[in-house]
Amino acid sequence: MDTSSPWIWRRADWPEDALAYDAHQTASDLAEAYRTYGLLEGKATTLGLGRTSEVALDALSDEVLATAAIEGERLPLDAVRSSVMRRLGLATSGPFNRSVDGLVDVICDATSAIDTPLDEDRLCRWQSALFPGGTSGIHRIAVGRYRDHVDPMQIVSGRPGREVVHYEAPPSKDVSMQMERFLLWFADTSPNATSAMSVRGKPIDGLARAAIAHLWFETIHPFEDGNGRIGRAIADMAVAQHLRQPVRLYSLSRQLLASRAAYYDALNQAQRSQTDVTAWVQWFARQSTAACHAANQVIDQAIEKRRFWEKQEGIALHERQRKVLQRLLDDGDGGFLGGLNAEKYMKMTGVSKATATRDLSAMVASGQMRGHGAGKALRYFVNVPGWTHGITE
Structure with missing residues (x-):
């Protein structure tokens, strides 16, 4: 040895x-x-x-x-x-x-x-x-x-x-x-x-x-x-x-x-x-x-996603809206770089700008999303309690 x-x-x-x-x-x-x-x-x-x-x-x-x-x-x-x-x-x-x-x-x-x-x-x-x-x-x-x-x-x-x-x-x-x-x-x-x-x-x-x-x-x-x-x-x-x-x-x-x-x-x-x-x-x-x-x-x-969808029970959502919301949830807090706007929504769903604007406004009104900024700088973020998406206000 x-x-x-x-x-x-x-x-x-x-x-x-x-x-x-x-x-x-x-x-x-x-x-x-x-x-x-x-x-x-x-x-x-x-x-x-x-x-x-x-x-x-x-x-x-x-x-x-x-x-x-x-x-x-x-x-x-x-x-x-x-x-x-x-x-x-x-x-x-x-x-x-x-x-x-x-x-x-x-x-x-x-x-x-x-x-x-x-x-x-x-x-x-x-x-x-x-x-x-x-x-x-x-x-x-x-x-x-x-x-x-x-x-x-x-x-x-x-x-x-x-x-x-x-x-x-x-x-x-x-x-x-x-x-x-x-x-x-x-x-x-x-x-x-x-x-x-x-x-x-x-x-x-x-x-x-x-x-x-x-x-x-x-x-x-x-x-x-x-x-x-x-x-x-x-x-x-x-x-x-x-x-x-x-x-x-x-x-x-x-x-x-x-x-x-x-x-x-x-x-x-x-x-x-x-x-x-x-x-x-x-x-x-x-x-x-x-x-x-x-x-x-x-x-x-996963728990946050489940709670989010539980809150949406009884709210009428189009399948394309659910698809986009799920994508934002999967990307996590701040994971969807730059936030969502009408142009990105159009690319993700294939809808017109008028439909994209209407869908996004409806989701803000129903509480699924929240907007930040104004005009061309307006961005939308999924509304999950505690998620800041990197925004300091």
């Missing part, structure tokens, strides 16, 4: 003490993550959000788009959306994309079949689904099996001759043994395990378990490609096993994408750890909190 190496997997106490964390130091961050999630779950329950609700569809689509974007891959939104809808049994005429379908299947399998054991076969099927053509870009890769190349598995950056090695994973010959230990730990620490493992004599917190599982898997880096996406799916699975929430309400990958540089830095620091992974668990918990905050804002907007 080369103890001079900086990598955590070379430590003599790997993985036992090397993947331990201080429950006392992480308590406040974990508690805040659960508190924020509780608020999110409560709002979702109040709205009666199901697995096919718009919020749930957006959260799953965001997870797919973001986990790919973290790896530098931009997926087509329409293909992602249609794939998500098909996976949830909803009708769609959107495009098919085998790679997108594979990623959607992996994420959905990880968070729905949470009581199905995580084993080598399942992980290899996940990785196969990510690369249906057996290639990553134009390069052929090992698909459906652990890596077996003799060259070091390294994460590098920089120009040839000036490369910087950010991380080096265990050699391929050790991957099977390393993964066997990881999968045994994942099974033994599952909330459904008959005698769950503990860390330093205390039960492993569910969110901390997700953080450790993600770090451990990324440290082994068992596949030739796809490790990041699979590692995040494993973290999602661990969270789902703990929370037992059938509806996806937030996207952790969206938050990790927003903090991408910090995400890689936190992983790299944890993989060089000389003590334990307390700092990594704290960082992971804070990202979960931030992801729930973002989802709470989305649900708050």
